[in-house]
Amino acid sequence: MPKQSINPEDWLAALDESGFRVTTVQETLIDIFAHSQYPLSAEQAWDAARQSRPKTGRATVYRMVEKLENLGLIRRVHGYQGCSRFVPTLPELMMLFICLDCGRADYLDSQPLDDLIQHTEDASGHHIINSRLELFGACADCQQTD
């Protein structure tokens, strides 16, 4: 459902550029996150990783998830089966919609959010440094089959 596709090579390049070593665990996990249509927990990613790389350690996955989040390559989804699931990020598409029915993530253009933030700064006098917007509901596909 993402309108842009995610390129695992770009993620490896991002790790490399940030001075991290490129390892097989990373390749494995990046592949898992980049191709998942659904929010994944670290535990789920661990299960998935061990299918292609059985000796993958649990702590390693948690460390990797943290690293990917810090680099802005994945983002945490709050309020959907807890607060510990992650989806890949897509540049310029910071408005996240999660379908409560099929669970898929859709990424929407951030312009309306940018406008809202601008408006709020003007109206309140606060300086807004970052924001979190998540939308939940029934996606266009699931509405038709209800």
Add this chain to the structure above:
Amino acid sequence: MPKQSINPEDWLAALDESGFRVTTVQETLIDIFAHSQYPLSAEQAWDAARQSRPKTGRATVYRMVEKLENLGLIRRVHGYQGCSRFVPTLPELMMLFICLDCGRADYLDSQPLDDLIQHTEDASGHHIINSRLELFGACADCQQTD
């Protein structure tokens, strides 16, 4: 900083109307949440509760927090010192701003968010059932003292 004040009696009435018994623990905890300007964790609320009511149990506080959240009287703040702090809710003021400097919550009128949701529904075809918006930054007061 909340522009409306919160009335603990209304909360007790809400519990009563929902068929729950009104107890002293509830009064204690409602007072704590209704008067806090800062997001509080369950653990912090427990500490506060025991000052006026020493034998208050930990599990009771967790249960109460869950109940208040379910009733919509408090709301969870995500991404500010974890995902387990709560602020009281204020009707019609669903846009939450948290100052990263002083930690206080400010509540903003939801109209811009309602507009954004309407626009997104029209543009995407998704039906939006609920949303979560949090804004973080430097509040008007804290900017002046920087």
Add this chain to the structure above:
DNA sequence: ATTGCTATTGATACCATGTATCAATAAGGT
């Protein structure tokens, strides 16, 4: 007021999720 029913509570034990430690491994520059 007293009683009886049952929701709520407090104490404890428990579980899940995530983190610190540390020896072994493997990137990657030389």
Add this chain to the structure above:
DNA sequence: ACCTTATTGATACATGGTATCAATAGCAAT
């Protein structure tokens, strides 16, 4: 191929939250 050191995997640990269950206390009816 070698050396340095970041990364890994296994284990133990910490934290935050939940299940259990006997004791307590709301509240409605008498």
